[in-house]
Amino acid sequence: MDYSRLFSEDTYSFFRSPVRDIFKRVDLNAIHSFAGGYPSAETFPLDQFKATMCEVIDRYGGKAFQYGATQGVTELREVLSSRYGVPVERIQITSSSQQGIDVCTRILADPGDVILTSDPSYLGALQSFRSYRADVTGVPHEDDPQAFREAYETVIGKLIGQGRKIKFLYMIPDFQNPSGETLSLEERQILVDLARKYGFLIVEDSPYRELRYSGEHLPTIWSLAPDIVLHLGSFSKIFAPGFRLGWIFGHPDVLDKIYVCKQSLDLCPPVFDQYVAAEFMDSGRLDRNLAHSIDLYRSKRDLMLSLLGEYMPEGVSWTRPEGGLFLFLTMPEQFDSVAFYDTALDNGVAYVAGSFFRTDGGGRNTMRLNFSFMSHERIREGIILLAGLLRDELSKLK
Amino acid sequence: MDYSRLFSEDTYSFFRSPVRDIFKRVDLNAIHSFAGGYPSAETFPLDQFKATMCEVIDRYGGKAFQYGATQGVTELREVLSSRYGVPVERIQITSSSQQGIDVCTRILADPGDVILTSDPSYLGALQSFRSYRADVTGVPHEDDPQAFREAYETVIGKLIGQGRKIKFLYMIPDFQNPSGETLSLEERQILVDLARKYGFLIVEDSPYRELRYSGEHLPTIWSLAPDIVLHLGSFSKIFAPGFRLGWIFGHPDVLDKIYVCKQSLDLCPPVFDQYVAAEFMDSGRLDRNLAHSIDLYRSKRDLMLSLLGEYMPEGVSWTRPEGGLFLFLTMPEQFDSVAFYDTALDNGVAYVAGSFFRTDGGGRNTMRLNFSFMSHERIREGIILLAGLLRDELSKLK
The missing domain is CATH 3.40.640.10 (Type I PLP-dependent aspartate aminotransferase-like (Major domain))
Known part of the structure; x- marks a missing residue:
């Protein structure tokens, strides 16, 4: 059956998320992933979740x-x-x-x-x-x-x-x-x-x-x-x-x-x-847990900023966020983060190309890095790895 | 601000659910409600839900x-x-x-x-x-x-x-x-x-x-x-x-x-x-629980069918479902289940007017009754109550 005849006009404007498709392609735990916008699993207090759920069931019963x-x-x-x-x-x-x-x-x-x-x-x-x-x-x-x-x-x-x-x-x-x-x-x-x-x-x-x-x-x-x-x-x-x-x-x-x-x-x-x-x-559990999450993410952000300063080659700049989960890298004009993506992934590091976030497809020399998801150790390894790959790539472009 | 100028064309075809609006208006537990399509809370095995949740947390951890x-x-x-x-x-x-x-x-x-x-x-x-x-x-x-x-x-x-x-x-x-x-x-x-x-x-x-x-x-x-x-x-x-x-x-x-x-x-x-x-x-919990639910709902269906046969006035007929949650009543042509609704609700019994389910607004002499939600006792009270109200109403229409 030719289904295309039956699809609504809207469907022809659907486009799939390159970020979500990355997650289908790779096991996030097997690589250094700066790609997703995932919180750290360290911020999920499993015992408190269990206790809260049991309290909800005891208090609300079937209504829940x-x-x-x-x-x-x-x-x-x-x-x-x-x-x-x-x-x-x-x-x-x-x-x-x-x-x-x-x-x-x-x-x-x-x-x-x-x-x-x-x-x-x-x-x-x-x-x-x-x-x-x-x-x-x-x-x-x-x-x-x-x-x-x-x-x-x-x-x-x-x-x-x-x-x-x-x-x-x-x-x-x-x-x-x-x-x-x-x-x-x-x-x-x-x-x-x-x-x-x-x-x-x-x-x-x-x-x-x-x-x-x-x-x-x-x-x-x-x-x-x-x-x-x-x-x-x-x-x-x-x-x-x-x-x-x-x-x-x-x-x-x-x-x-x-x-x-x-x-x-x-x-x-x-x-x-x-x-x-x-x-x-x-x-009050949310606020207590949030205070821990903020400390954790602050230390990850600070670590990433300090590693970027230490390892990134000349010509790469980045934002210094006061919060959230992401920072944004800008490379020299000739760099293409979409083309470079396979090289990075083959070497075990993932990011999201900046052009995916643009309404005009521009910004191909940019990329988004997440600092919340991975452990401090993996952030360190991943940034050193990415910096080395970028150094090689930028030297080729000169 | 005049928001209507900003709404999409689709919004002008939205219509609100009379069923959901009934739930906003009355406390379902305070009346005899044949209105919703709610399962019975008796079919929620709370201790098994707790156990299953704890197992999920233990097995999958943060991934969940x-x-x-x-x-x-x-x-x-x-x-x-x-x-x-x-x-x-x-x-x-x-x-x-x-x-x-x-x-x-x-x-x-x-x-x-x-x-x-x-x-x-x-x-x-x-x-x-x-x-x-x-x-x-x-x-x-x-x-x-x-x-x-x-x-x-x-x-x-x-x-x-x-x-x-x-x-x-x-x-x-x-x-x-x-x-x-x-x-x-x-x-x-x-x-x-x-x-x-x-x-x-x-x-x-x-x-x-x-x-x-x-x-x-x-x-x-x-x-x-x-x-x-x-x-x-x-x-x-x-x-x-x-x-x-x-x-x-x-x-x-x-x-x-x-x-x-x-x-x-x-x-x-x-x-x-x-x-x-x-x-x-x-x-295997779902299948074991489902077997209990089926027995429970069968007995409620049978009870409702037998009460309808016993108490409904002449001129009212109904479907005999082999499963599910609902049966459907048809009254004589002159009866209007939309107009009758307030009388029923004032007397503590709720249903959904059949015309709400029609594409053409017809079927005003029909109503939907749910038999899954209430206890056997409340089904009995509710059907006797509704039958009495219908008997009075139909005698006025003659």
């Missing part, structure tokens, strides 16, 4: 295994409400933060509508945006606030001049994936000003926010303008990704569309997992 | 809490493969069977495409189909196979004459929701013949299949034509709905589209829950 409310179970929304100071009725639980991105796109973007984002940006978001045939327009980050504003004004002005509809701006303001960069308060305020001026929403994706290792916490974009921001949170980096739980803060009029959409998407988020997350937070 | 493969964890796909005799590569795990329906619709239906279904049909499926602006065309069930074929041929012929594209036929062949009816082998074969003749797929939704209380198991439609059928399974009725896990069997060319779509939907199904499901099945 039934269908649940589409918005998420009340207990979890209440704990989030008091943790983040957001009213319960402005909180929707999602079956992963990725679902948060997807459902926001679903309720907002028609084919041909414009979604603005930083360039580079999160690959999973680009997949979702394109799967709805939205036109994703990337804006490279400018360090000076004036230049930052002008870069967006220029792009927006051009799009509006073409009669295009801008539906939302997607942004990871804290320790961005993939760049590791953080937006200043002034930059956050500029984005809010632009959204108000041109009448679009901001989807603030905030999975790494609580993983800060240095510098000072900045306000969320949500806190600056809760009427025009959809704020996406995730348990994946502060608890465990295997539970597939996240949340959306938003205006009730927008959340209502998301609520109805979620009914037909999957009825409700995983119920038992939600009670476990609520209990893990409410018992 | 990490991100997992988009297709689902290998261990779960292998257990399903040996249980149902389907190759592992033809199995995609979903974050609920509802997601299975949604993702099939997403990869197949463009706005205006036709989806065929029985009339009445599962409400959550109608929600999903309409949310993509598909044209849902219902075909009432005819008991005689010849009339059954002709009813479909007539509808299909008319649609093709209008130049419409039929993408798939959606069907729950075993103990249908809401009617409780089961398709005969001959009817299953007729649907396969029609799909081959006219070049559409069949989405076979099979959440209740293993809950058979009488009669003989019939082959799945999938087993008759695996190249043109997408078979949806669910753990919700044989294990627990709170884990939000289901599966799709399908041809690899179709599953590949679903796989890429699922990457951007939510990356992967809940990982810990998948290991728990795999362990619960592999240890």
Whole structure:
């Protein structure tokens, strides 16, 4: 049977994640993998997970295994409400933060509508945006606030001049994936000003926010303008990704569309997992564990930065993230991280080519490195290995 | 801010589930609820769940809490493969069977495409189909196979004459929701013949299949034509709905589209829950527990059928399901189950009006009753109560 005749138009805009396909190809534990965005398994306190689960079963009984409310179970929304100071009725639980991105796109973007984002940006978001045939327009980050504003004004002005509809701006303001960069308060305020001026929403994706290792916490974009921001949170980096739980803060009029959409998407988020997350937070275990995770990841970040300084050949530069899971390397213009990938993998080291995160396919001389997943020892071995391979490759390009 | 200007076209076809909204309005434990499709909490062996979870944590450690493969964890796909005799590569795990329906619709239906279904049909499926602006065309069930074929041929012929594209036929062949009816082998074969003749797929939704209380198991439609059928399974009725896990069997060319779509939907199904499901099945606990559930539900079905026979006023008829969770009542033409709903709820009994399951809004003289959720005692009280209310109402209509 010729199935292609039956597929929807959207399917022709689907593209597969090169990151997820790497995981199908190699055993992450057998190589030095800087590729994934995985938390370290050291941050999963298995005995506490067991204890929390038993407590949930004893306290809630069968209710923990039934269908649940589409918005998420009340207990979890209440704990989030008091943790983040957001009213319960402005909180929707999602079956992963990725679902948060997807459902926001679903309720907002028609084919041909414009979604603005930083360039580079999160690959999973680009997949979702394109799967709805939205036109994703990337804006490279400018360090000076004036230049930052002008870069967006220029792009927006051009799009509006073409009669295009801008539906939302997607942004990871804290320790961005993939760049590791953080937006200043002034930059956050500029984005809010632009959204108000041109009448679009901001989807603030905030999975790494609580993983800060240095510098000072900045306000969320949500806190600056809760009427025009959809704020996406995730348990994946502060608890465990295997539970597939996240949340959306938003205006009730927008959340209502998301609520109805979620009914037909999957009825409700995983119920038992939600009670476990609520209990893990409410018992204080999450915060105690998070403090350990932050110490662990800080030491890994510091180790990686110091190894990069010690071993990387001339011509390679990198970002210095204040938190999160990633830093971003830039090699000389002639270097091609897509072509180089097989060499690296054959030698036992994996990364993600920077061009995969670009809306325009550019940035082939960049790569994303994760510092959370591997042990200190493997980070050391892996960076020394990668630096040696890059040194050889760059000397050939000269 | 006027958000309506920003919403996608799809959102204007969203409609909210009257069933889910009932759950927001009333405490199910405070009334006699025949409304939901909830399994009985008696079928959740809490101590076995605890034991299984501890075994999973001991066996898999941190892996059970990490991100997992988009297709689902290998261990779960292998257990399903040996249980149902389907190759592992033809199995995609979903974050609920509802997601299975949604993702099939997403990869197949463009706005205006036709989806065929029985009339009445599962409400959550109608929600999903309409949310993509598909044209849902219902075909009432005819008991005689010849009339059954002709009813479909007539509808299909008319649609093709209008130049419409039929993408798939959606069907729950075993103990249908809401009617409780089961398709005969001959009817299953007729649907396969029609799909081959006219070049559409069949989405076979099979959440209740293993809950058979009488009669003989019939082959799945999938087993008759695996190249043109997408078979949806669910753990919700044989294990627990709170884990939000289901599966799709399908041809690899179709599953590949679903796989890429699922990457951007939510990356992967809940990982810990998948290991728990795999362990619960592999240890033999699922089958032992299922045998108890079948005995329990059979006795509830039998009780309800006997109470209906004893207490319902003249002019009310009902289906006699061989399995599943529901039976379907038909009252005289003048009766309106939507209008009657508030009276019933005020008196402490809930059901779902039959017209909510219809593609054409008809069947206002019908209602769906669930017999799995409540205790025997509450079923008895609830049916006697409902019968009394119906008797009063029908006497007024005469």
